[in-house]
Amino acid sequence: MLKDPSTKYRAFPAVGLVDRQWPSRTIGAAPIWMSTDLRDGNQALFEPMNAERKLRLFHTLCEIGFKEIEVAFPSASKTDFDFVRELIDGRHIPDDVTIEVLTQAREHLIRRTIESLAGARRAIVHVYNATSRPFREHVFGMSKAEVIDMAVAAVRLIRELTAEHPETRWVLEYSPETFTATELDFALEVCDAVTAAWGATPDDKVILNLPTTVEVTTPNVYADQIEWMHRRLARRDSVILSIHPHNDRGTAVASAELALMAGAERVEGCLFGNGERTGNVDLVTLALNLYTQGISPSLDFSDINAVARTVEHCSRLPIHPRHPYVGDLVFTAFSGSHQDAIRKGLAVQPADGPWSVPYLPIDPADVGRSYDSVIRVNSQSGKGGIAFLLESEYGVVLPRRLQVEFSRAVQEHTDTHGGEMTAAEIWQLFARTYLEIDRPIRYLEHHLYEHGAAQGIRLKLEIGGRVHLLSGEGNGPIDATVHALRGIGLIVEVRSYEERSMAGRGSDASACAFLELASAGHAGECYGVGIDGNIVTASVRALINGVNRLPMVAIDDLDVQAA
Structure with a gap:
């Protein structure tokens, strides 16, 4: 049994926002999307991607429609620095795509970062420093004033260095790391100091990124924090308010959706939620949630399987079969009652009418999935054990998606001939379907x-x-x-x-x-x-x-x- 947590853990206090507006709002348009798959998602891997896999994923992100992509932490390693140079020198960056790089607020790291970006058409320099009390007191040993000075000094240095490269359109992004654990009035003071130091204007906006570096509150509290900042920021018309939700509490998608209602305009995350600890916000889930509400996400997931296979190849991480929208089994019904309801719903679904099929929140065809995978059988349906029999009797271990595909042939056979199939009959059907094909x-x-x-x-x-x-x-x-x-x-x-x-x-x-x-x-x-x-x-x-x-x-x- 878990110990009493009351003496060890504390709830973060609620925001004193008695006139909050976000609960009555809805999301009306897609945010600005920024993928961190190549930086945050990459550094969280057992084996970070090599240059070939990073480049393949970069091109995939461009094809999906991302216009802002965080590609590296160039001051952290020669590998990351060289990758940024390859993107620029190799002319891999489309004209409508802006690359972003991350740096800590330290002079030698900032100089190396700007060096990596020389010659880019447009670049976002993302600088950060931690602002919460534990970091100020225990990690840095700094006062509030010293933390502000660190952020301002970094911004001024970036302004000075980027002025030497007028051929590039420079954009500043600043993150008060550990924002959700920082006193709001102090977070506001730091952010306002940054936009003042940069000289932010409506034509030269600063991206202020407010992350749940560690998710420590419920999504509604995060939404309150975002709305509080949104309503009080100086030079608000010269700021793009961005969020970077992590998933420590498992509520990153909810936090992002409520934060968008609260005034955020931009979202950073990874395609399938990869990242440090429990990951970043899942951009595929977030985008397709918008899609199911009739809002175009401005990202192309019409062939979601191709995206999934590319990410699996590049990251060497499997996607869970129950992952929203993309998992191999999310459009698969094993329950007899579910199967019956889906069959009947599909039978009357008009081709050009509002989608209303039981148990399917999205039309599988919209993300490139066929209807063949929707109805399947397992032991709960009375026709199970297919994969077990093939493995135990014939030594063939089927991939998961092939198990799902072959079960359709088994179902069609049993529906036609009745009764149960023996292992020998299943093998004969498998051979006829996949091995002894009488085709052209x-x-x-x-x-x-x-x-x-x-x-x-x-x-x-x-x-x-x-x-x-x-x-x-x-x-x-x-x-x-x-x-x-x-x-x-x-x-x-x-x-x-x-x-x-x-x-x-x-x-x-x-x-x-x-x-x-x-x-x-x-x-x-x-x-x-x-x-x-x-x-x-x-x-x-x-x-x-x-x-x-x-x-x-x-x-x-x-x-x-x-x-």
């Missing part, structure tokens, strides 16, 4: 070759009864096969790849490869599976089997003459 393209053989840093493949396929030879190059056998197929008009994207040995098969164990594929113009994904003693052969077979399952494959549409 049949794998015959392949040969690999090296071409400099590239991997090449010569591929022999039977297409419509005729043998064809294709070739392609890529960063590995799978990528090379994808490029080879483009030669006959097959444009596919590999969304995920897994390989496993078939357990319990002894010295002659086979390799099993699973590829999740998508094709342009078709919502959702489908799997291909390949089994062979050689993992590369298994992977190529899986890709061909998956391509055959895509709805776009038809002999008449393939440019086989070119092959």
Whole structure:
């Protein structure tokens, strides 16, 4: 049993805001979004991203529609400094995107930070220092006046250094770190001193970022704090009021939504809530919450699976299957009563009418999810144990999303034939669905070759009864096969790849490869599976089997003459 907390922990006092306005307000438009995935989200990883993964994620953030992206803490390491230079020198930054970098309020760090940004078209310099009493008294040993002097000195230095680079449009951002634990009147005093030192004007606004560095209050108290500041800030027309909610109490999304009602205009966070401790506010959840209320988030999540797979690849962190909007199971109903209600709701949902389907707060198609995943079976539905039987009897361990996909085929079979399926029947159905596919393209053989840093493949396929030879190059056998197929008009994207040995098969164990594929113009994904003693052969077979399952494959549409 937990100890009595009353002598160890204290509730932060409420804000004396008796005439608060935010409870009667609603959010009417999307905020300014700022992604911290490449800085705050990156530094919180077991293995921080390398340059290739950071660059891939940067381009993804630009494609989604982020106009402000915090890319690094350039004074912290050569890796971060070099990444900022690569973005600028390599001309990776779109004209409508502004990069942001973070620095502590220390002279040598500020100088290094400005150095990293030389030549940028537009840049946000984000400087911070902690302001709460524990930091003042126990960490820094400073008075309130000294804390203000630290912030003001940093701002003046940034103003001086940036004036030497007029080719760049400079924007100042300041954060009173530990804002939620800082006395409000003192937080206001620091922020006003900063905007005065910068000389903020309506044409040269300062971003004042008020973070829940550690989430220590309920969301309504944070909203009170934001409204209190919003109504009292000097030079309010020269300030962009920003928030940076963390998730220590698990209420970062709620805190952000209430803070927007209270006067905040800008939100910093990570796509799926990654970050130190329990993470930053989840921008995907926040944006799609707006979407379900009829408000355009101005961010493109129409192919949420592609975004999720990219983030998983770059961060090496899995996304929880119950994660709002994007989890593999959030549009999946196992309960019989849920299934019945969803089926009936979909049957009467007008194509152009307001969305009103039971248990589905958003149309899965709006985020690129197919309806195939909505109704599934498990042991609670009387048709379960599929994955367990395949693993225990045949040594095939299915990826989670493939379990969901294959359960549809099992459900269709049991609905047609009745009764329960044995392990042998499930395996036969699995083989017919994923391995023994009677479709236009049949794998015959392949040969690999090296071409400099590239991997090449010569591929022999039977297409419509005729043998064809294709070739392609890529960063590995799978990528090379994808490029080879483009030669006959097959444009596919590999969304995920897994390989496993078939357990319990002894010295002659086979390799099993699973590829999740998508094709342009078709919502959702489908799997291909390949089994062979050689993992590369298994992977190529899986890709061909998956391509055959895509709805776009038809002999008449393939440019086989070119092959």
